[in-house]
Amino acid sequence: MKMLINVAETVVADALRGMAAAHPELVVDAENRVIVRRDAPVEGKVALLSGGGSGHEPLHGGFVGPGMLDAACPGEVFTSPVPDQMVRAAAAVDSGHGVLFIVKNYTGDVLNFQMAAELAEDEGVQVASVLVNDDVAVTDSTFTAGRRGTGATLFVEKIAGAAAEEGMPLERVEALARQVVESSRSFGVALSACTTPAKGSPTFDLPAGELELGVGIHGEPGRERRAMMTSREIADFTVNAILEDLDPRLPVLVLVNGMGATPLLELYGFNAEVRRVLDERGVAVARTLVGNYVTSLDMAGCSVTLCQVDGELLRLWDAPVQTAGLRWGR
Amino acid sequence: MLDAAFFVRWMTAAAAVIDREADRLTELDSPIGDADHGRNMQRGFTAVVKMVEAEPPATPGAVLTAAGRQLISSVGGASGPLYGTMLRRAGKALGEAPQVSAQELRSGLAAGVDAVGQLGGSAPGDKTMLDALVPGVEALATSFDAAAEAAEQGAVATVPMQARKGRASYLGERSIGHQDPGATSSALLFAALAEVAK
Numbered sequence: 001m002k003m004l005i006n007v008a009e010t011v012v013a014d015a016l017r018g019m020a021a022a023h024p025e026l027v028v029d030a031e032n033r034v035i036v037r038r039d040a041p042v043e044g045k046v047a048l049l050s051g052g053g054s055g056h057e058p059l060h061g062g063f064v065g066p067g068m069l070d071a072a073c074p075g076e077v078f079t080s081p082v083p084d085q086m087v088r089a090a091a092a093v094d095s096g097h098g099v100l101f102i103v104k105n106y107t108g109d110v111l112n113f114q115m116a117a118e119l120a121e122d123e124g125v126q127v128a129s130v131l132v133n134d135d136v137a138v139t140d141s142t143f144t145a146g147r148r149g150t151g152a153t154l155f156v157e158k159i160a161g162a163a164a165e166e167g168m169p170l171e172r173v174e175a176l177a178r179q180v181v182e183s184s185r186s187f188g189v190a191l192s193a194c195t196t197p198a199k200g201s202p203t204f205d206l207p208a209g210e211l212e213l214g215v216g217i218h219g220e221p222g223r224e225r226r227a228m229m230t231s232r233e234i235a236d237f238t239v240n241a242i243l244e245d246l247d248p249r250l251p252v253l254v255l256v257n258g259m260g261a262t263p264l265l266e267l268y269g270f271n272a273e274v275r276r277v278l279d280e281r282g283v284a285v286a287r288t289l290v291g292n293y294v295t296s297l298d299m300a301g302c303s304v305t306l307c308q309v310d311g312e313l314l315r316l317w318d319a320p321v322q323t324a325g326l327r328w329g330r
Numbered sequence: 331m332l333d334a335a336f337f338v339r340w341m342t343a344a345a346a347v348i349d350r351e352a353d354r355l356t357e358l359d360s361p362i363g364d365a366d367h368g369r370n371m372q373r374g375f376t377a378v379v380k381m382v383e384a385e386p387p388a389t390p391g392a393v394l395t396a397a398g399r400q401l402i403s404s405v406g407g408a409s410g411p412l413y414g415t416m417l418r419r420a421g422k423a424l425g426e427a428p429q430v431s432a433q434e435l436r437s438g439l440a441a442g443v444d445a446v447g448q449l450g451g452s453a454p455g456d457k458t459m460l461d462a463l464v465p466g467v468e469a470l471a472t473s474f475d476a477a478a479e480a481a482e483q484g485a486v487a488t489v490p491m492q493a494r495k496g497r498a499s500y501l502g503e504r505s506i507g508h509q510d511p512g513a514t515s516s517a518l519l520f521a522a523l524a525e526v527a528k
Contacts, residue, residue, distance in 0.1 A: 053364075053406075076373075078364045079406040107496050111411035111449060115402065138500055145499050199356055199365045216500060218364040223502065 001195050008197040012054045012076060019061060023324050026064055033081065034089045035061040035072045041095035046164040046173045047071070049089050050102040050157060052109050053078040055196070056217055058325025059153060059294045066330070067321035068161035069102075077196050077297070078218045080108035086116035090125050098126035098170035100177060102156055104149030105133035106218075128170055130177040132156055134186045134305065136245045137214025137223050148216045151255045151294050151305030152184035155317075158326065162319035176316070180307060185246040187238040188303035190215040190222065190259065194296050213237065217259070217296045217303075231266070235273030238304045243281055248308035251286035253317060254278070255305040260295035262302055267291065270302055286314055293325065331429040336526065337393035338382045343522035345375035351518055358511040362498040367409065367511040374405035374413070390430050394421030394438070408450070408496060409512065412459065415449050416442035436470040443467050450495060457491040457498060457505065459512035466520040478517070478524035485513040 005011050013030050020028035027036045041047065050060045051073030060072035070093035075081035090099045099120070103113045110131070117127040132149035160177040168176075190212040193202035206212055211229060214222035229237070256271040258264070271290045278285055286309055294303070309317065320329035348355070348371045355368035378397045387393045398418030402410050420442035424430050430438070443463045447453060454464045466481030486509065493505035496512070 075406045076366065076370065079366050079370055080408075080410075082403050082406050082410060084403050106408075107450065108407035108410070111408055112406065115411055145495055145497070148500065196365050198369045199360065203360050203365045216497070218497065223500070 001200050003195075003197060005197055008200070011197045012074060015054070015057075016061075016074070019324070025322075026061075026324070032088055033074055033085050034092065035064050035074070036089065036092050037065050037070055039066075040070050040093040042070070043095050044097060044167060045095055046097050046168065046170045047090070047093035047095065047099045048102060048157065048161050048164055048173075049073070049086065049093060049099050050153070051075065051081045051086065051089075052104050052106070053080055053218065055194075055297045056295050058292075060157070062325030063154070063157050063323045065321070065323035065327075067165050067319060068157050068323050068326065077198065080106065080112045083112050083116035083119055086113060087119045087123070090116070090120040090127065091123065094125045098128065100160060100164070100170065100173055101127060101129040102153065102160070102177065103129055103131050104153055105131050105146050106148065107145050109149075126170065128174040130156065130160075130174060130181060132181055134181065134184045135216065136185045136187055136241055137216075150188060150217050151186040151257050151303050152181060152307060154255060154289075154293050154326075155184055155253060155305065155307045156180045158321060159313055159316045161321070162316035165319065176313070180313065183246075183309065183313070184305060184307040185242045186303055186305040187241045188215045188217065188222070188259070189213055189234055189238060189301045190296075191228075191300040192261065194260065194299035196297065211301070215296075215299075215301065217294060231270045232273045234302075235270060235277050235304075239274055239277040239281070239306075242304060242306055243283070246306060246308065248283050248306065250308045250310055251284040251314070252278070253307040253309055253314075254285055254288040255293065255303075255307075256288070256290045257294050257303045257305065258292040259299040259301040259303065260292060261298045261300040264291065267302060274304055287317060331431055332390060332435060333429045334387060334389050334393055337390045338386055339526040340523055341375070341378050341382055341393065341397050343526045344519050345379045347518045347522050347525075348372055348375050348515065355511050355515055358509055358514055362493065362501055362505050362508045363511060364497060366407065367515065370405050370407050370409055371515050374401045374410060377401075377404040389424070389426055389428055390435075391421045391424035391426060391438075394418070394424065397421075409515070412446050412450055412512075416446045416463070418442075419445040432470065432474070436467060439467045439470065452495040455491065456495045457488045457493040457510045457513070458495050459510070459516040461485065461488045461491070461510065462513040462516035462520070466516065474524040474527040478520040481517040481520035485509060485517040488513045
């Protein structure tokens with residue numbers, strides 16, 4: 001497997017050095033693996049902190065900046081960061097108005113953020129946490145670690161980020177973040193497995209003529225495998241799977257997300273099919289985002305996330321944002 | 331009786347065996363997890379050895395507590411907090427005694443294993459590290475060799491199980507037929523313990 005890397009051991013550190021070189025508006029601490037917006041701590045503002053394994057870029061480091069996150073903690077590839085990173089980041093961004101941890105529901109992320117919250121509180125930082133668990137592919141969650149957190153993380157970070165930027169207090173920012181989680185559902189599809197730098201070969205076997213339905217974002221296989229489907233069939237399957245679990249009476253934000261190796265040509269074509277299904281099902285679309293936002297290294301495939309929004313959530317979604325991975329309105 | 335030097339040797343032996351078996355742990359983690367368990371454990375135990383060699387703690391309890399803290403700080407994922415909490419809790423249970431008996435080690439580890447179950451919300455049979463840790467600690471009542479054997483058998487016994495915790499749980503029935511990587515690394519810790527006790 002050919003990769004544009006030096007050695008597997010330094011992949012994350014090298015990426016952080018490159019990110020620092022490209023984005024002077026960020027403070028990138030490559031040694032301690034903390035990415036902070038340069039003007040942090042912002043006086044009078046609740047700080048937003050997220051993090052998780054690397055390999056999902058631009059999530060989360062690419063979403064640090066005005067209108068979204070104050071800090072991100074990247075872990076090793078597909079491995080959650082350690083509590084020391086979050087404690088350091090929380091101290092760097094807290095202006096005295098508290099820090100909201102945005103945590104994706106994976107055992108490692110949950111445990112490390114939980115330990116970090118306790119340590120940060122010992123140091124006098126007020127911490128609230130919101131757990132993102134939007135993946136409808138995980139049914140019967142009493143027999144699993146619960147639903148995974150995937151594409152909705154972007155909606156949570158953007159909307160809660162806008163709320164914090166407006167000066168809302170921690171309880172309100174946290175409540176809005178929770179509302180976004182509860183209003184969001186996702187479903188992912190892999191056309192190929194991804195290859196982690198450390199392993200150097202695909203993490204699971206996916207024969208050429210098959211696709212994997214209900215995948216997560218860590219190269220873990222999904223809930224079922226089928227013969228390859230058309231874009232139209234995949235859109236029918238994914239959107240209907242989401243709408244089995246979410247009955248949007250309100251308009252939705254649509255995220256058609258690439259997993260890393262699927263070109264925009266295919267993603268836009270797929271979005272056309274997603275829109276067709278939503279139209280057929282009578283679901284109004286408020287805004288649509290198409291691109292690679294919550295990726296899984298070089299996995300081919302896509303995920304769909306829908307978030308039903310009221311007037312306030314939509315206003316916060318439209319608010320200005322200026323980050324490496326998402327920017328508008330400024 | 332076991333002194334601090336014995337516990338340092340245990341951590342060093344654990345690091346060596348994990349180093350040797352890192353590729354196998356990662357192989358086991360690929361079909362049902364995310365193919366990083368070997369690397370993560372390797373990184374953590376390398377840091378533990380560096381730490382105990384630079385500043386050898388004075389008591390058995392201090393060795394385990396410091397090793398646990400180091401794992402939490404360097405592993406990440408679920409393994410860091412789980413193994414880190416296990417060793418920290420075991421270290422605290424051993425207290426400040428300069429030497430401990432094998433039975434005191436056993437009850438200390440039992441407290442650590444309980445903490446793992448609480449933190450992960452899991453129990454034996456869920457196809458996790460507990461499936462090796464619980465029988466391993468039980469068999470410590472007999473001997474270090476018996477514990478290593480029981481933990482290894484516990485790890486092998488995860489093959490037919492369906493995962494209910496961690497990333498493998500998302501596979502449902504498809505997790506059946508694969509040995510759990512966490513149970514496998516737990517068995518390695520007992521193997522290292524038996525090795526240094528010889």
